[in-house]
Amino acid sequence: MSNSPEQATQKRVPVNRREFLNLAWLASLGFFTLNIAGVTYLFSMPRFKEGEFGGVVNAGSVSELPAPGSAPLNLPVAKTWLSNTEAGVVALYKVCTHLGCLYNWNNQQQKFICPCHGSQFEADGSYIKGPAPRSLDRFVVRAIDPNTGEVLAEAVDSPLPLENIPANAIIQIDTGKKVTGVTHT
Amino acid sequence: MLKSLNFNDLRQKAVRAIDNRVRIITAGLGLDELRAVMRGDPPTEKPNPRYRVHTTSFLFHIRPRYYEKGSTIFTHTFRLGFFTSFFFFVELITGLILMIYYTPSPEAAYQSILELESNVFFGKLLRDMHRLGAEAMVIFTALHMLRTYLTGSYKKERSFTWFTGVILLGITLGLSFSGYLLPWDQLAYWAVTIGTSMAEAAPLLGQQLNLLLRGAPDIGAGGLLRFYLAHVVLLPLGAILVISIHYYKVSREHGISLPARFEEGNVPPEVKKNAKSRVDFIPDLLTHEVFLTTLGLLALLVAIISFGYSAPLEHHANPQQTPLDTKAPWYFWWLQGMLKLGDKTLMGIILPTIIVLLLIAVPYLDRNPHRSLFKRPIAVSLGLLSVMTLVVLSYMGLPVYGIETPAATRIIQDIAPEEGQGPLYEIPFDQLQPGVYTVSETPPDELCPTIDFGCPKLTEVFLEFNNRVIEAATNPNLSEEQRLPNPEAVMVIEDWQQDLRKVTLRIAWDDPRTNQRTSYEKLVFMHRDHIRE
Numbered sequence: 001m002s003n004s005p006e007q008a009t010q011k012r013v014p015v016n017r018r019e020f021l022n023l024a025w026l027a028s029l030g031f032f033t034l035n036i037a038g039v040t041y042l043f044s045m046p047r048f049k050e051g052e053f054g055g056v057v058n059a060g061s062v063s064e065l066p067a068p069g070s071a072p073l074n075l076p077v078a079k080t081w082l083s084n085t086e087a088g089v090v091a092l093y094k095v096c097t098h099l100g101c102l103y104n105w106n107n108q109q110q111k112f113i114c115p116c117h118g119s120q121f122e123a124d125g126s127y128i129k130g131p132a133p134r135s136l137d138r139f140v141v142r143a144i145d146p147n148t149g150e151v152l153a154e155a156v157d158s159p160l161p162l163e164n165i166p167a168n169a170i171i172q173i174d175t176g177k178k179v180t181g182v183t184h185t
Numbered sequence: 186m187l188k189s190l191n192f193n194d195l196r197q198k199a200v201r202a203i204d205n206r207v208r209i210i211t212a213g214l215g216l217d218e219l220r221a222v223m224r225g226d227p228p229t230e231k232p233n234p235r236y237r238v239h240t241t242s243f244l245f246h247i248r249p250r251y252y253e254k255g256s257t258i259f260t261h262t263f264r265l266g267f268f269t270s271f272f273f274f275v276e277l278i279t280g281l282i283l284m285i286y287y288t289p290s291p292e293a294a295y296q297s298i299l300e301l302e303s304n305v306f307f308g309k310l311l312r313d314m315h316r317l318g319a320e321a322m323v324i325f326t327a328l329h330m331l332r333t334y335l336t337g338s339y340k341k342e343r344s345f346t347w348f349t350g351v352i353l354l355g356i357t358l359g360l361s362f363s364g365y366l367l368p369w370d371q372l373a374y375w376a377v378t379i380g381t382s383m384a385e386a387a388p389l390l391g392q393q394l395n396l397l398l399r400g401a402p403d404i405g406a407g408g409l410l411r412f413y414l415a416h417v418v419l420l421p422l423g424a425i426l427v428i429s430i431h432y433y434k435v436s437r438e439h440g441i442s443l444p445a446r447f448e449e450g451n452v453p454p455e456v457k458k459n460a461k462s463r464v465d466f467i468p469d470l471l472t473h474e475v476f477l478t479t480l481g482l483l484a485l486l487v488a489i490i491s492f493g494y495s496a497p498l499e500h501h502a503n504p505q506q507t508p509l510d511t512k513a514p515w516y517f518w519w520l521q522g523m524l525k526l527g528d529k530t531l532m533g534i535i536l537p538t539i540i541v542l543l544l545i546a547v548p549y550l551d552r553n554p555h556r557s558l559f560k561r562p563i564a565v566s567l568g569l570l571s572v573m574t575l576v577v578l579s580y581m582g583l584p585v586y587g588i589e590t591p592a593a594t595r596i597i598q599d600i601a602p603e604e605g606q607g608p609l610y611e612i613p614f615d616q617l618q619p620g621v622y623t624v625s626e627t628p629p630d631e632l633c634p635t636i637d638f639g640c641p642k643l644t645e646v647f648l649e650f651n652n653r654v655i656e657a658a659t660n661p662n663l664s665e666e667q668r669l670p671n672p673e674a675v676m677v678i679e680d681w682q683q684d685l686r687k688v689t690l691r692i693a694w695d696d697p698r699t700n701q702r703t704s705y706e707k708l709v710f711m712h713r714d715h716i717r718e
Binding site for chain 1 (some may be wrong): 378379382390392393396397400401402403405412416501505506507509511525587588590591594701
C-alpha cells in the first residue's frame with residue numbers, strides 16, 4: 001500500500017494534525033506546570049501583618065524616642081535595636097553579620113558587642129572590629145503622620161534625620177525590607 | 186475404613202498443595218528449590234527457576250540476575266553502596282516509628298523528644314539509631330563516591346549513574362540537615378540558623394530563598410513545619426525516585442564495574458574469563474546481603490548499647506540567646522571554614538555551586554580512557570588533594586580556628602560550658618564545699634582540710650581554673666585578647682537552699698584595649714539530685 005503511486009507523490013506535510021495537537025497538549029501541560037510552580041511559590045511565601053516581625057512595626061512617636069546619643073532601644077517584636085544617633089534614627093537588625101549571633105549594647109563602652117566572637121559596632125551599626133564581614137544590617141524606617149497616615153520621611157540606607165519631623169509623628173520600622181550593611185575592606 | 190484411605194497418596198497431595206501455595210508466594214520456587222537455595226545447592230529443576238523469579242516478582246525484578254565475579258571482590262567496592270542504601274532503609278523504618286510521638290511545633294517538639302527519651306519503650310534506642318544511621322549514611326555516601334572516583338567507575342557509559350549519584354549526595358545532605366532542626370534544642374536551632382543564613386548570601390534570590398525555607402525572616406513555627414515536611418515527605422520521595430534510577434542503572438544496565446586490572450593491559454584470557462564468570466543473585470548474592478544486613482544492624486546496636494552512643498539533646502531552643510561555639514553540622518564545617526576565608530556570597534554560594542558543577546562534570550572533564558589508579562596520576566592526585574582540602578577546610582570551620590574568644594570567657598566556659606558536660610558539673614555534690622576560693626591566694630591543694638574524705642574533684646577543677654588564669658596573666662607571648670593583666674579570679678560556692686548550691690566563677694582584669702577594669706562571671710546552680718548528662 002505504501003508503495004502506491006498516489007501515496008508516494010503525496011507531499012509529506014511539515015506538521016500533521018496529530019503532531020500539532022500533541023504539541024499543543026504538551027505546550028498546555030508545560031504552561032500548566034509553570035502555573036503550578038508559580039502558585040506553589042506564592043503559596044509558600046509567607047505574608048506579614050502589621051506589628052509582626054517581617055511586616056511593619058510601630059516604634060512609637062518621635063517624642064517617645066530616646067534622646068539622641070543615648071543608649072539604643074531594644075525592640076524584641078521587631079528584632080531591632082532602635083538607635084537615635086546624632087545623624088538620625090537607625091533601626092538595626094539584632095543579628096550579628098558574622099554568624100548570626102545576637103549582639104548586645106554595652107553601655108560602658110558605648111558600642112554593640114557580639115558575645116560569640118567579639119565583633120564590635122558603633123551605635124549607628126557601622127563596623128569597628130572583629131570577624132564580622134560588614135556593618136550591621138538595617139531596616140527601612142519611616143516617619144508617619146499620625147492623622148493622615150502620610151509618609152513624612154523615609155530612610156533606606158542612611159539614618160532618618162528628625163529635624164523637620166513633628167514630635168507626634170509615628171516611627172515605623174519595615175522589618176520586611178532589610179538593607180545589608182556595608183562590607184568593609 | 187482405614188484400609189480404604191491411601192495415606193501415601195494423601196501425603197503427596199498435601200505436599201503438592203503446600204508446594205503450589207509456596208510457588209505462588211515465591212514467584213516460582215518450590216519447597217525443594219527453597220531448601221536448595223538455603224543450602225547453596227545447584228538448582229533442582231530445569232530450566233533454572235531462580236532466573237524466573239527475576240521476571241515474575243516485583244521485588245526481584247529490580248535486582249540483577251547475576252554479577253560478574255570480578256566485581257564482587259570485597260576490596261573493589263567495600264560494599265559501600267550497599268551500606269548507604271542499608272542506612273537509608275534504617276532511616277526510613279526508624280523514622281516512621283519516631284513520627285508516632287513527634288509533634289512539629291516549637292511548643293511541643295522538644296517536649297515530645299523528652300517524652301520519647303524517657304517515657305517510651307525503646308524510644309531512646311530508636312532515636313539513637315535514627316541519629317547514628319543518619320551520620321553513617323552521610324559518611325557512607327561520601328566514601329562510596331570516593332571509591333567510585335578512585336576506581337574510575339564513572340567513566341563512559343556510567344557517567345549518567347555518576348550524575349544521579351551527585352544528586353543523591355545533595356538529597357542525603359538535605360535529609361540530614363532538615364532532620365537536624367526537628368528536636369528544637371539549642372544545638373538544632375543555632376546550627377540551622379547558621380546553615381540557612383548561608384542561603385541568604387545568594388545573589389538576587391537569597392532573601393526569597395531564605396523566606397521560602399524558613400517561612401518567616403527567622404526560624405519559628407513555620408520554619409519547623411517546613412523542615413519537617415521536607416524531611417518526612419519531599420526529600421524521601423525524591424530520594425526513593427533517584428535511588429531507583431541510580432540502582433536500576435547499576436543492576437540492569439551496566440552492572441558493577443570490574444576492577445581495572447581485569448580489563449586493562451595484558452590480562453591472560455583465562456583470568457579475564459574467570460573475572461567475567463557469573464555469580465547468581467539467588468542464592469549467593471542474596472545470602473551475602475542477608476549477612477551484611479545483619480552485620481549492619483549489629484554494628485548499630487553495638488555502637489549504641491556497648492559504646493554508649495547517645496543522640497545529643499541540649500536545652501530547649503532559645504532564639505534570644507546564642508550559645509558560645511555555635512557551629513554547623515559536621516558535614517558543613519568545610520563550608521563554614523570557607524566562609525571564614527572571604528565574602529559570604531563568593532565563598533558561601535558561588536564557590537560551592539562551582540564545586541557541585543565540577544563534581545557533576547567529572548566524567549566529561551576526565552577524557553583519560555584508563556581506569557587503573559596508576560594510569561591516571563592527575564585525576565587520583567586531584568581527588569586526594571580535594572579530600573585533604575575538605576579536611577583542612579573542615580578544621581578551619583571549627584570555633585578553635587580564627588575566632589578569638591576573650592580569655593576570661595574561654596576559661597570559664599571551658600570549666601562550665603553552657604551546653605553539655607564540663608569539669609564543674611562532674612564534681613560530686615558533697616565535694617562542693619561552701620567557701621571563697623581565690624586564685625593565687627587559696628593553696629590549690631588544700632581546699633577542704635576539714636572534711637576527712639577531702640574533695641579531690643573540686644581541687645582538680647579549681648587547680649585548672651587557677652593555672653589557666655595565672656597562665657593568661659603571666660605569659661607575655663599571648664595576644665591582647667588572650668591576656669588577663671592584673672587578674673582577680675574567684676570561685677565562690679554558697680549554700681543557696683537545702684540541697685542546692687550556687688557556684689560563681691568570676692574573673693576581673695584590666696582590659697588593655699579600653700584601660701578599664703572589666704569582669705566576666707558565670708553562675709551555676711547545682712542540685713543534689715540533679716544528674717547532668
